[in-house]
Amino acid sequence: MDLSCFKAYDLRGRVPDQLNPILAEKIGRAYVAITGAKKIIVGYDIRLSSPEITEALSSGLMAAGADVFDIGLCGTEQVYFATSHYNMDGGIMVTASHNPKDHNGMKMVGPESRPISSDNGLNDIRDRVLEPFADAPEQGRYETLEVMSAYIDHLLGYVDGASLKPMTIVCNAGNGGAGLVIDEIEQHLPFEFVKLHHQPDGHFPNGVPNPIVPENRKVTADAVIEHGAAMGIAWDGDYDRCFFFDENGRFIEGYYIVGLLADQFLRKTGSGKVIHDPRLIWNTLDLVKAAGGEAIESKTGHAFIKQRMRDEDAVYGGEMSAHHYFRDFAYCDSGMIPWLLIAERLCQSGQTLSSLIDARIEAYPASGEINRTINDPPKVIAAIEAKYTVGAKSVSFVDGLSVEFDNWRFNLRMSNTEPVIRLNVESRGDIPLMEEKTKELLAEMERLNIQ
Structure with a gap:
């Protein structure tokens, strides 16, 4: 059996040769055998193969005796949220993020949404797949779970609703899942959203959603200028990363967003620790110190950052690759909390996004990666x-x-x-x-x- 879809942090591979329903069913059984989980959240992204792989994964989990709580089509962060919010034993998101459209994969977490990677169980799950399985004496149950309303309530808790003012925001979901959240959350906000590539579509009619690729940015930048928007936001397919454009349509290097979010968060908390990666640091160190916080360096990569955040009880962690982590979000990364915080900052300060960023680029110019x-x-x-x-x-x-x-x-x-x-x-x-x-x-x- 080809197990090349098992990577350092997650599973990713081509469907059906590297990942298929037969393997997904075995992965479900192996996950329960290794973790002992009894209650598991399962969700999936917009890819055409996701429902079938999720169904097979769920069958394996239930055959091994675990109860499956299916939250349906969602983003990776909703699996993180539901796993911790409902005190589940684990969660599995079926997604290949920004990989090509014929790929799929899985991101796995344990209790409290702690990541499962190659150094704490993922390799054991991979090895267990190759051994024979027997059905559990009692099959697990299956039920669907509606998490969107609790998730939206949680997101809104990060901003001061009274300070928000009307403004136009361009949002590009890249035909991934982010549009579903925007449709729900816009009812609670005074913003007008200009929606691009908004409908979830696993055929990816506008290309694989990955805004880090320069040629994917033009459509968002152009719309910001055309509509006179305060900012633009673009997400990858499972929307655990978000990318920003200022009011002039300029793409903003992720490094400067880390500093801005650290500053905005520390303004709320008054103090606290902020985790950052070692690639570019001076701007973050400067802003965190000025806001009364303590900056702590961690090795790059979500498993390292999340662990360090728990060790330090940090309020926020950021990587220049557009992953942003929050203590109150089970120390996990979210692609929705960042833009809410930046929109709040624009409303509170009355400044443009370009003026907030220009000052930081001037102080600490960087090459980008x-x-x-x-x-x-x-x-x-x-x-x-x-x-x-x-x-x-x-x-x-x-x-x-x-x-x-x-x-x-x-x-x-x-x-x-x-x-x-x-x-x-x-x-x-x-x-x-x-x-x-x-x-x-x-x-x-x-x-x-x-x-």
Whole structure:
């Protein structure tokens, strides 16, 4: 049996050769065998294969004696929400996020929506799939569970409704599931939504929803300008990531959103810890300190960030890849809470999104993440380390190589899945310096790659 769909954090693969109903049924049985879960939330995304895979998964869970609570078509964060909100033993979301349309997968959590990844059970589930199964003495029950209303109530609890004012927001669901939530939540808000690619459609008539790909952004940017909107929002298919455009249609680098959300959250709490990834940090450190919080660095990746948030009881965590985590959301990531907080900030401050962001770009200009395919990534990173750590102010290995000087810093890290090195460079208020050092590092990486 091909088990290549099991990855480090979740399952993803092509349907039907890497993931199909037969395998999904076995995964359900193995999940119960390994976790011992008795009550499990199950939900699925808009992909055409999702209902069939979900049905087979549920059959396996019930054959192993677990009760299945089916929340239907939803986003990944609704499985997180329902699992913790209803005190379930676990949850499984059938989704392949932004993978091609002929793919599918699963994201798994345990009690309190704690992630199940390769270092805490996912590999055990994979190995258990290969062994024989016997039916439980008593088959589990199946029931549907309506969670949208409780979920919407929870989302609205993050903002001060009285401070919200009418404004126009462009939202692009990418024919994923986010439109269903917008339709529900707009009744409670004074905003006018311009809806693009709004209907859930697993055929993906406008391409796979992944706003991180530059060519996917134009339609949102154009609509913001056309409608004079205060901002634009775009989501991936299972809407656990959201991306922002200012009132001029400019796409905003995720790094600056982390700082803005940390600041907005700390204004509410007055203090607290904020978790961030090590790729770009100075803007976040500055804003968190100014707002009375404490910034804590964590290795990149949702399993690491979520664990660190629990360890520190952090109020918020953010990654520049557009994943944002919230303590009151079971320390999980949400693609809906961020835009609500930013809309609230625009209403309260009377400022435009561009003015809020421009000041931060000016203070800490950044290269954004640049990927380069490299033949021998460890060799190249070791050579960069040897050259650049001489005379550096500090060197860190929390995630890859981070080297800091007085006025600029960089982070260089390897991809977990491909022979790619990812580079991020930032400076203190000096765009030419940031650009010069970015060019210099890329040239050095190219030279080392040819050797």
